Amino acid sequence: MGEKKKKIIKSIKIDVEKCNGCRSCEMICSAFHATPKYSSNNPARSRIRLIRDPLRDIYLPVYAGEYAPAECMGRDKYVIAGKEYEECGFCRASCPSRDVFKEPDSGLPLKCDMCEDDPPQEKPLCVQWCIHDALIYEEREEEVEEEVKLEDVEVGLESMIDKYGLEKVMDTVTRISASKKS
Amino acid sequence: MRYAETGFNLEVDLTRGNIERVETDPRDTELYLGGLGTNAKILWERVPPEVEPFSPENLLIFGAGLLCGTPAIGCNRTIVSTISPQTLLMAFSMMGGFWAPELKYAGYDKVILRGKSPNLVYLWINNDKVEIRDATHLKGRGAVETAELIRQELKEPRAQVAAIGLAGENRVYFASIEQGRSSASRGGIGAVMGDKGVKAIVVRGTKDINVARPAEFLALCNEVMSYIKFRNENPIPGVMPILAGLGSPQEMKVHDEKWHTENFMWGNSRVRQKDFWNEEVARQWAETLDSMRTRLISCYNCPMTCGATISPPGLPTYMMKCFSKLTYTMAAFADLEFGLGIAQSATEYGVDGFSTPQVMAFALELYENGILTDDDFPGMPSDNEGRFYWLLDKIVRREGIGDVLANGTYWAARQIGKGAEAYAHNNIKKHEQLPLKLSMLNPIYFLMYATGEKINITQIEGQFPQAPWPTREEREEFVKDWFQVPDEKFKQYLLDWEPRGEKSMPFYPTVEMCCDIVDWQEKMHYIDDGLGMCSGLSSFPLKPPYHMHNYPAFISSGAGIDMDEAKLTQAAKRYRTLVRAINIRRGMRRKDDKPPENHWKKRFPELEKELLDTYYKFKGWNDQGIPTKESLHELGLDYVSEDFEKRGIYSDNDGASSKETSPETEKN
Structure with a gap:
């Protein structure tokens, strides 16, 4: 918790x-x-x-x-x-x-x-x-509880993975984080 | 950059359908402030005395006060100025509500209408986009109804609408301009709007209004707000409820109408009912008001709740404030339910709540006395209340006898003849007054009634108590925190004032003191009308939050004009004098400066002459009430004295040029 x-x-x-x-x-x-x-x-x-x-x-x-x-x-x-x-x-x-x-x-x-x-x-x-x-x-x-928010993210991500598949979601997250950092 | 004001007027030529946005001269703001002051300047320059009220050359000016649209609390008044068809003098009726600030936010200080539209139109001001639109589909519609229809048609629920009803369209001399919870009613300005073919002026504005020194200005507003709260919690003791607090007289809130119903006159300002108010009436009237009044409401940026939404059974909802609660009831010797019901029709028709009931009561008095006969009232119901509804309808449609009555009691009496003049007994400068008949001459009120060019006592009185408290202790208590006085001497005037004995009316306050008191009262009203401030927070009540000592700071920090008390006094005097000059040029003289003959039972002709002589001198006017060349020079109004000289006004001693025909009778 x-x-x-x-x-x-x-x-x-x-x-x-x-x-x-x-x-x-x-x-x-x-x-x-x-x-x-x-x-x-x-x-x-x-x-x-x-x-x-x-x-x-x-x-x-x-x-x-x-x-x-x-x-x-x-x-x-x-x-x-x-x-x-x-x-x-x-x-x-x-x-x-x-x-x-x-x-x-x-x-x-x-x-x-x-x-x-x-x-x-x-x-x-x-x-x-x-x-x-x-x-x-x-x-x-x-x-x-800060935790609640993390759980929310997890629920959201899981539904994305269900819909689009793990690989696609990971690719997208990587690309977005790269563009945010640059 | 212009502060508080926008620096632009909208000039609308209705004959040609031309609209122009014209930049104004900031020097005029410094000399005449705004609102009434600059309205008067424009009327002086552009409407010479030869212009008839219903001439295309007459102007109808909607002026927002200088501080309207700034955070100044309660500053929301539109000052409408024109030449009145009833008095043939300058009319400057005013309204609160929401219209003036909206006009400022749209980017204008004034709307100036000239010419005449061939068809009924309305003006739609939407920031920079201004159009003259067809209003033939609104012909005959009620004023409140019109506002609703226009908002729907434009799909702009936030637009503010100033509209006339049937009375204005038919040029009834006491037609009003209605604007939601407010109206500009006196002097028949709605008739001039109707004559110009304008059903409504509709405004929506989404621009900024700037103030010059923000922190200072806001601190002043906060002080005003704190003082309003203080005064709400600390009413003035020993005066009737409507004079104890701030705001317009709180007629919508207060149930106790003993004072008005027993001291004001009923019918055609004839009958006093000394023992009218009793428990049964009190219960009944409270029940009526409680059942019809939905909510107490305010004008723009003001915490006072002087108005109310009224829903009479079976009739559309309308909004009301102040003394019109009682005017119809008392004219008809009826009850409050009747008064609030007929006021709904009167608001839609757009007529003045002071003049209209009196005109109808006047007609019935003529009927009772055989001057008007059954032939004049074909089809009139026999019951009292039904008669008032019938008469109202005839008047606003100008049908039959209504066509005569629509000119007000003064002109109607002359048209009817047969001694009818004696029944038009409650006028000043041809205009119906509050139904008040008192016993002992009041020298302060004598001067205000005689010389007031707002033609309405409630727009001249205020600040100084109407009567002394019985004991010195009470008076001492009152002056303790009376910081609003422009000079300490006013406290002494009040302290020494006794209800009876040597220092009582009519010889105390002395003639000189009366001049001081009246001048102070009038000055505060004129300042309000320049700034657009509601008199309910300033010139009307005792101990108001706005006064001579904080106004200069409001103007300096708000409008960025360097102002002090002396300069403000001078500015107010300047445009007050200009208003008189406009009227002098139209023939007004000393003979017109008088209250109704029967206003007081006990009159004092010598004292009254001395009062008027001394006050004229005090004001810098000659014995005919004409501002002297010297006093005009001192105010920087040499252009006025030059005009007076050219027209031979100084040598014409009785104002023989004063017109005695009604514009309506000349129309054919």
Whole structure:
């Protein structure tokens, strides 16, 4: 078994009922990530997006997650308490199917970094600016086993070997590692 | 590089369908800030007094305030300026919401409309791409409905839409421009938009807005945020709930309407119901509001929740704020359920929530008194509430008597004749006012009502308490942390102010003190309108987070303009004077500077004359209210006095040129 490691998990709890729809979160996120810091702002560059549809009482802040190179094969719609949320509404990915979470001029993907800063911010800026507590910052410590990850790799490799044969996988790994080193 | 502002206006000639992006002069920003200030400068230069409100030469300017789109909290207002069909003077109604910041992000500070489109169109501003698009399919559609349809049509849910309803299309003199949870309603600016053939202006912007000194600017924003939190936790004691906190009056939040319903007038601003509020009404109204109000909501980048989404049973959802909660109810002697229901129609039609109920109550009063008869109301239902719905419909369609009423009480009364003028009793400069009738003259309010060119008392008052606390201890407590005062003397004015006795109304505050107080109150509103700041965080409430001592720093670090208190005072005075100059050139004189005859029961003609004389002098105006050559020179406005001289304005003492015909009656 591998060594146990402690890890801080940062999360933002979103209470959609408390959102007042002001979009301060979008504004301050884009300002924080400007260079130099706060020198400009532009909600279209924000890593948090408020899906806001007042007439249907939909207020849904969503954070940018991982970049996805392809769109999903199928999509889903959520209906919660009688309100139908738009397709992809809850999804955090920056993906080809929509224009959110991309830099408006370059199209490069955006991702929430919890406002990493030096010295560290007490809370991400969007949380600081949301005085209605629709966004609540939470930290917790978790113990993770490094080993788990190795097992994952092993499972993955075995399935590759099953599919393509040992020789082909080894060749490929050798070639990739050679090209990475050079 | 331009900071806070974009440095570009969008000039749209609707007659020719021409669109131009025009760079602005940064020196104008320094002298007139932005928003109202630069709007006024453009109107002065390009709309001479001969231009009628419904002439193609009239401009309709949508100006974002100087700091809109920066992180400045609550700075989101669009200042719409034009010549009003109702007052025939400069109108500068404003709206919060999301439109002004979006315009900035699209790369423009203003949209300036001139000419007239032959067909109904809408303007689609998508960053650098701007098009005039056909809107004939939207003709007759509601303002809220229109916004929804356009967003769907453009597949752009994030576009911000400012639209008119049927009232604007039909040039109703109190038609509004609606924008989601906000509207620019006063002065009939929606009628000018309709006259120009523009159904909506739609904006989407994805560009950056820069500030000059980021760290300093953000520190100021953080201070404002902390103070907002402090004020939310520490309401002002001893004042009614809507004056205790920040924001627009919290009508959507507060259930207790004892003060409004018992102190404001019902019907056509006639009847006071002193014992109206009781437990049963309180219970019923709370139930109504709770059942229809889905959520309290905010404008862009503001934590105050002054608005609400309202879903009346069986009707589409709409958004509302502030005192329109009560205006329809009180005009009709009805209950809150009726008020919130008819306001849904009124919002879709796009009409002003102050003028409209009063116009309808005025019509029914004329009917009750035999001046209008059954012949004028064919098919009107017999029940009270039904009548209001019927009248609203006739007005926005300009059908039958509605065509007359659509011009507002002032012009309608003149058209109807037979003594109807006496029933249009609640106007200032031809425009309907809050339904307030009080007993003792209030010298501060006298000056604000008389000389305010925003024509709306809520857009002039604020900062200084409306009445003194009964005990000196309470007053001492209040002034303790009253750092917003521009000068320490204001604290003394308040400390010595008594509800009764020698130092009470109407002779205390003294005439000079009243001038100081009114000037301070007005100045803060004008600064807000230059910057695009909501008065709810600045000029309106007691002890606001924005004030004379932090504004210069906001402007310096935000817009990169070297600013101090003296220079800011001078700038605000400059464009305030320019607004007056525009109106003077259109015939406004001392005779127009007066509150409604019956606003107070006890009047003091000599004191009122002294107040006006002294205030005029204080402002640098002559005894006709015309800015003097010297005071204009001091403000760098020699071009105004030159124009005045050329037009013989200084020698024309009664403003005989003041027009007394309604544009609508001249249309044929």
